[in-house]
Every structure is written in structure tokens, then in C-alpha cells.
Amino acid sequence: MTRAPGQWTADNETRPAPAPLDRVQALVNTVDIEIAQDRLARVDDARPWLIQQHLLGGDAPLTEADLAGLREIREALRALLVHNTGGAPPGGRDLTVLRQVADAGSARAVIDDDGHVQLRAVGGSMLERLAELLVIIRDAQRDGSWSRLKACANDDCRWVFWDQSRNRGGSWCDMAVCGNRLKNRDFRARHHAER
Numbered sequence: 681m682t683r684a685p686g687q688w689t690a691d692n693e694t695r696p697a698p699a700p701l702d703r704v705q706a707l708v709n710t711v712d713i714e715i716a717q718d719r720l721a722r723v724d725d726a727r728p729w730l731i732q733q734h735l736l737g738g739d740a741p742l743t744e745a746d747l748a749g750l751r752e753i754r755e756a757l758r759a760l761l762v763h764n765t766g767g768a769p770p771g772g773r774d775l776t777v778l779r780q781v782a783d784a785g786s787a788r789a790v791i792d793d794d795g796h797v798q799l800r801a802v803g804g805s806m807l808e809r810l811a812e813l814l815v816i817i818r819d820a821q822r823d824g825s826w827s828r829l830k831a832c833a834n835d836d837c838r839w840v841f842w843d844q845s846r847n848r849g850g851s852w853c854d855m856a857v858c859g860n861r862l863k864n865r866d867f868r869a870r871h872h873a874e875r
């Protein structure tokens with residue numbers, strides 16, 4: 681599929697997670713591995729998106745090094761979601777990266793107009809704002825919705841999708857694309873093995 685400049689695969693998410701977990705999905709889906717399109721590759725692309733996602737204060741700096749760190753954080757989050765699909769648990773490096781995020785940020789309670797208590801990040805830097813995603817993950821782990829957020833089991837894809845199936849058994853971002861491709865590959869492998 682070709683798309684116009686400025687168009688990103690995640691702008692038309694076909695299996696979106698409910699808010700606020702969609703913020704985690706949005707961050708991890710900033711890269712489309714199959715077409716090598718990465719919204720976090722360049723400061724010019726990343727900055728407006730991060731501000732819109734409340735992951736960067738409007739006047740906070742954003743360097744190439746910040747972006748490189750964020751891409752590493754993104755992949756550490758993806759490792760958690762691969763585990764949700766039945767893959768290996770997150771590795772030591774992934775946990776170290778996520779613990780650095782936890783150590784860098786803090787959250788404070790705010791009361792919204794309906795009287796609901798929200799936890800908001802303190803500070804405007806990217807690393808500080810990421811604390812909000814940790815709060816969202818923590819809430820989702822508590823209410824059980826976390827296990828429905830998954831990374832596609834196709835290693836060449838790893839797109840993050842919301843698994844709405846009753847038994848939470850979904851493994852593919854798109855059964856017609858990734859599911860069938862893997863099935864065909866397995867079939868071919870078996871076929872060759874039998875010959």
C-alpha cells in the first residue's frame with residue numbers, strides 16, 4: 681500500500697485499544713516494520729506527534745539522542761506485548777530500559793471536573809511524561825485489560841493490536857495477512873520436510 685507523505689499506518693488503526701490504553705498502542709505502533717516507516721526517526725516528524733500525544737511539553741527540547749532513547753523504550757514496551765501474545769518474557773535489557781523510565785518520572789493526583797482522580801506526569805520532558813504510560817499500564821494490569829493488548833506473532837510484523845476475542849487467543853494483527861502468511865510458511869515447511 682502506498683500512502684501520501686505525512687500518512688502513517690497507525691493513523692488508521694484497524695484494531696484500536698480503548699482509551700487510555702490506546703496511548704501505549706500508539707507509541708509502539710509508531711514504526712511500521714514491514715515498510716520501514718518510523719515516525720520517531722526524525723525530530724521533525726516526532727515532535728508534533730509527541731506533543732499531540734502529551735508525551736512532550738510544547739516548549740520542551742527534543743534531541744536526536746532523546747529520540748534514540750525513545751525508540752529503545754518503544755521496543756522494550758513491545759517486548760511486554762510480545763509476551764502477551766505468548767512469546768518470551770521481556771529480557772533484562774528491556775526491563776532495565778523500562779526501569780529507567782520509572783525512575784525518571786513521577787506522577788501527581790489531579791481531580792478532573794467530574795471528580796475523578798487522575799494521575800498526571802510531573803514535568804514536560806519526554807522521559808518525565810512517559811510516567812503517564814506507566815500509570816496506564818499499571819491500571820490495565822490491575823483490571824485485566826493488559827493481556828488483550830498484543831504484538832502480532834509474525835516476527836516480521838509485530839504490529840500492536842487489541843484482541844477482542846472471547847478467549848483472548850488472538851495472535852495476529854490481521855488473520856488474513858499475517859495469520860495466513862505464517863500458516864502458509866508452516867505448510868511449506870512441513871511439505872518440504874515430508875519430501
Ligand SMILES: [Zn+2]
Nearest residue numbers: 832837853858
Ligand atoms: Zn501482523
